[in-house]
Amino acid sequence: PIAKKRSDYQQPDFLISHVDMVFHLDIQKTRVITTCQFSRNGEHNRPLVLDGESITLIKVVLNDNLISDYDVNSEQLTIPTTEDEFTLCVETVINPEANKTLEGLYFSAGAYCTQCEAEGFRKITYFLDRPDVLAKYDVTIYADKARYPHLLSNGNQIDKGQLDDGRHWVKWQDPFNKPSYLFALVAGDFDLLTDNFMTQSGRNVALELYVDKGALDKGHHAIASLKKAMAWDEQVFGLEYDLDIYMVVAVDFFNMGAMENKGLNVFNSKFVLADAESATDDDFFNIEAVIGHEYFHNWTGNRVTCRDWFQLSLKEGLTVFRDQQFSADMSSPVFNRIKNVQIIREHQFAEDASAMAHPIRPEEVIEMNNFYTVTVYDKGAEVIRMMHTLLGADGFRKGMDLYFARFDGQAVTCDDFVQAMQDATGIDLSQFRLWYSQSGTPKVTVSDEFDLSTGRYTLTFGQMTPPTADQKTKQALHIPFRFELLDEQGVAISDDSVPELKAKMIELTQDVHSVSVSGLNAKPTPSLLHNFSAPVKVDYAYTHQQLSSIILYSGDEFARWDASQSLYSRCIHNLATAPDSPDNALFDSMLDSIGGVFALADTNPALAAAMLSIPSFETLSQQVDEIQVEALYHAQRSVRHLIATALSDKWLTLYNNQVVGAYQYKADDVDKRRLRNLSLSYLVQGDATQASELLHAQFSQADNMTDSLGALKAAQYGKLEQFDQLMVQFEERWRHDPLVLDKWFALHANMERSDILARLPLLLSHEKFSLDNPNRVRSVLGSFAFYNVLGFHAIDGSGYKFLADYLLKLNSVNPQVAARVITPLTQWQKFDPKRQELMRYQLARIADCKELSKDLIEKVSKSLN
Numbered sequence: 080p081i082a083k084k085r086s087d088y089q090q091p092d093f094l095i096s097h098v099d100m101v102f103h104l105d106i107q108k109t110r111v112i113t114t115c116q117f118s119r120n121g122e123h124n125r126p127l128v129l130d131g132e133s134i135t136l137i138k139v140v141l142n143d144n145l146i147s148d149y150d151v152n153s154e155q156l157t158i159p160t161t162e163d164e165f166t167l168c169v170e171t172v173i174n175p176e177a178n179k180t181l182e183g184l185y186f187s188a189g190a191y192c193t194q195c196e197a198e199g200f201r202k203i204t205y206f207l208d209r210p211d212v213l214a215k216y217d218v219t220i221y222a223d224k225a226r227y228p229h230l231l232s233n234g235n236q237i238d239k240g241q242l243d244d245g246r247h248w249v250k251w252q253d254p255f256n257k258p259s260y261l262f263a264l265v266a267g268d269f270d271l272l273t274d275n276f277m278t279q280s281g282r283n284v285a286l287e288l289y290v291d292k293g294a295l296d297k298g299h300h301a302i303a304s305l306k307k308a309m310a311w312d313e314q315v316f317g318l319e320y321d322l323d324i325y326m327v328v329a330v331d332f333f334n335m336g337a338m339e340n341k342g343l344n345v346f347n348s349k350f351v352l353a354d355a356e357s358a359t360d361d362d363f364f365n366i367e368a369v370i371g372h373e374y375f376h377n378w379t380g381n382r383v384t385c386r387d388w389f390q391l392s393l394k395e396g397l398t399v400f401r402d403q404q405f406s407a408d409m410s411s412p413v414f415n416r417i418k419n420v421q422i423i424r425e426h427q428f429a430e431d432a433s434a435m436a437h438p439i440r441p442e443e444v445i446e447m448n449n450f451y452t453v454t455v456y457d458k459g460a461e462v463i464r465m466m467h468t469l470l471g472a473d474g475f476r477k478g479m480d481l482y483f484a485r486f487d488g489q490a491v492t493c494d495d496f497v498q499a500m501q502d503a504t505g506i507d508l509s510q511f512r513l514w515y516s517q518s519g520t521p522k523v524t525v526s527d528e529f530d531l532s533t534g535r536y537t538l539t540f541g542q543m544t545p546p547t548a549d550q551k552t553k554q555a556l557h558i559p560f561r562f563e564l565l566d567e568q569g570v571a572i573s574d575d576s577v578p579e580l581k582a583k584m585i586e587l588t589q590d591v592h593s594v595s596v597s598g599l600n601a602k603p604t605p606s607l608l609h610n611f612s613a614p615v616k617v618d619y620a621y622t623h624q625q626l627s628s629i630i631l632y633s634g635d636e637f638a639r640w641d642a643s644q645s646l647y648s649r650c651i652h653n654l655a656t657a658p659d660s661p662d663n664a665l666f667d668s669m670l671d672s673i674g675g676v677f678a679l680a681d682t683n684p685a686l687a688a689a690m691l692s693i694p695s696f697e698t699l700s701q702q703v704d705e706i707q708v709e710a711l712y713h714a715q716r717s718v719r720h721l722i723a724t725a726l727s728d729k730w731l732t733l734y735n736n737q738v739v740g741a742y743q744y745k746a747d748d749v750d751k752r753r754l755r756n757l758s759l760s761y762l763v764q765g766d767a768t769q770a771s772e773l774l775h776a777q778f779s780q781a782d783n784m785t786d787s788l789g790a791l792k793a794a795q796y797g798k799l800e801q802f803d804q805l806m807v808q809f810e811e812r813w814r815h816d817p818l819v820l821d822k823w824f825a826l827h828a829n830m831e832r833s834d835i836l837a838r839l840p841l842l843l844s845h846e847k848f849s850l851d852n853p854n855r856v857r858s859v860l861g862s863f864a865f866y867n868v869l870g871f872h873a874i875d876g877s878g879y880k881f882l883a884d885y886l887l888k889l890n891s892v893n894p895q896v897a898a899r900v901i902t903p904l905t906q907w908q909k910f911d912p913k914r915q916e917l918m919r920y921q922l923a924r925i926a927d928c929k930e931l932s933k934d935l936i937e938k939v940s941k942s943l944n
């Protein structure tokens with residue numbers, strides 16, 4: 080397959096003003112009749128070339144004439160016409176049941192549904208399947224009434240009827256122009272939860288949530304979240320919903336989280352269904368976030384969409400930023416910010432360090448589905464956030480207003496967005512645009528100097544972006560870098576004559592910058608990168624004492640957390656590299672500072688919980704040049720053990736202090752459960768009898784999934800004997816509930832045990848396991864490959880082989896999911912030479928496969944280069 084390049088963009092040869100579609104649904108032979116009004120775009124005499132894949136062409140009618148002089152192959156239908164305006168009617172047949180790629184029209188557990196983004200519409204009909212062709216759609220659906228009482232598509236229902244043969248039909252009309260990737264169709268027998276929302280201008284919007292039969296009670300949180308998101312977008316961005324109906328359908332078989340189809344979102348049921356017993360606090364949180372995300376797309380994505388797929392971050396980076404702000408406003412801002420940063424440090428930095436490194440606006444793509452990445456989404460959101468920081472909240476809002484005023488109803492580029500931000504505020508963003516084209520993680524090296532005789536302190540910032548697999552040379556970026564200086568008492572030093580100090584921010588635009596302050600009595604402590612104001616790595620040689628001081632006194636809660644993480648990281652790396660001569664002063668200083676954090680538990684429990692958690696293996700991995708798997712892993716475990724045992728009394732008190740009543744998903748209770756489960760995970764490393772009593776009591780008395788799963792995870796982590804037996808009980812109780820069973824599978828897959836490779840095949844042959852179900856595949860294969868450090872990276876290569884064997888099977892069923900789960904194998908660059916060789920060997924095996932999907936070809940070939 081050949082890569083498409085961003086620089087090759089050409090306007091479409093034809094435009095479509097209106098689309099009329101008729102679906103005759105049938106499990107194996109669905110007939111689709113598509114009639115479009117075309118017009119030639121510009122002066123040319125090229126034929127009409129439509130995209131189409133895995134569909135059978137029945138007939139083509141041009142302006143009421145049946146034609147046969149067209150050309151059709153496995154990817155395109157070419158119509159030789161010279162007309163400027165014409166009507167084309169194409170009839171195709173598709174097989175939804177056989178479609179296991181879950182792209183196009185497919186069958187999910189008894190219901191029909193569609194997924195068209197990015198290029199799935201061409202699996203339904205021949206079309207100009209690109210985001211810059213916008214049209215109005217009328218859609219009529221015919222299906223058996225008894226089996227499919229609900230027939231849904233975008234927009235408003237305008238007509239319906241009944242046939243004598245048991246079928247019925249419904250006609251939908253979407254009044255908004257949209258690209259084909261936002262098309263959706265759903266047909267099935269669902270339970271329906273309804274509600275309504277009154278917009279700020281007084282329009283009433285019907286809200287409809289369609290879920291599996293019997294799951295109605297699990298839909299309330301999603302509906303409540305939707306209403307919060309609708310109100311939030313009005314308050315913060317002045318954006319109101321634009322149709323009279325908003326539908327959300329939950330399906331069990333879905334490649335990702337959810338899809339923002341106009342007026343008809345389709346969701347992975349994981350991000351819709353929740354009740355206290357079966358869903359954790361994290362599940363409740365994620366539902367609110369994803370419901371918000373898809374809703375916010377209605378403006379950032381649907382009303383203003385992308386000109387081409389290289390611009391994906393235009394809608395995704397911006398919408399992730401919006402959902403992050405929403406979540407922060409709904410709960411603890413600092414806790415949310417920490418979560419965002421962890422994703423960047425664990426996954427995005429890893430992507431930048433791998434062969435898949437790409438800018439947030441990629442230059443070259445073979446399979447578009449491979450570019451729904453943490454870089455495009457989460458680093459993209461960081462780039463938007465930096466503009467928010469540089470422009471201020473008011474400036475950013477002005478920029479957004481101008482963006483909508485200019486581009487509503489159009490398909491535009493990232494440059495158009497930045498230009499609107501610049502024009503609305505007069506702030507020069509020309510250098511800032513490099514963030515869109517340059518990949519890699521910049522490193523900001525900070526050094527300082529203090530002259531006691533003059534009282535002058537100078538802080539010097541140097542920036543450098545190391546080369547990435549896709550780009551050798553890098554330029555200096557425009558980096559908003561927030562910081563402050565703390566005096567010996569931990570008080571922030573203010574000096575209005577130093578603009579950077581006044582603003583608490585320096586804008587780095589060159590390789591080196593410095594800031595000086597005079598009149599100081601002692602050398603201050605710099606507290607750096609407040610609120611993670613840019614997606615960079617910072618290098619400054621803090622003393623342990625300085626880190627402790629930031630932990631206690633920094634005015635920025637994020638910086639306090641970050642300092643705690645630096646202290647833990649230091650201890651862990653120290654132990655990993657010098658296990659026989661640990662730096663005792665460092666460990667004492669860490670225990671001392673952390674001991675002090677317990678006092679925060681009452682006043683700021685969310686921050687306390689984050690500060691009492693040590694960095695993940697993934698985060699630690701990105702702090703070193705070469706990952707020493709066993710040494711790093713065991714060092715992390717040892718430091719946890721040390722914290723668990725040295726502070727055991729504090730953990731017990733903390734555990735006992737978190738008293739919560741009957742389950743409710745509300746901030747105070749969530750914080751308490753979080754602290755309680757965190758304490759338990761430390762307690763299991765101390766007194767075994769005591770821990771096992773606490774754990775048993777918690778598991779058997781829990782009225783909610785957060786506490787049940789917390790107990791199970793603690794038992795797993797502490798390798799308590801009763802773990803296996805609790806897992807059996809858990810499975811018995813939950814085998815009917817797919818979403819809970821996913822958690823059970825995941826727990827098994829990331830267990831640390833020497834026979835893990837022998838146990839994985841048992842999971843795969845479990846009667847509830849299925850290759851067709853992405854959630855299941857992710858919970859076994861994904862959990863293992865991403866998080867089972869010792870198992871996946873077993874030095875005999877068995878973990879890598881296991882993944883590769885499985886991917887070769889998944890390749891022909893669901894390439895999109897396969898290409899996602901392969902990620903850990905593509906990140907071989909940071910491992911030791913032996914592991915690198917083993918990982919590359921498996922990649923080469925995959926590359927050798929005869930019928931490899933485009934998705935895997937792109938990832939594997941890049942990784943082997």
Ligand code: B3K
Pocket residue numbers: 196197335337338339372373376395448451
């Ligand atoms: N826009 C969709 C993602 C589509 C992924 C296609 N492989 C969901 C979202 O980001 O909201």
Ligand code: ZN
Pocket residue numbers: 372376394395398
């Ligand atoms: Zn999105």
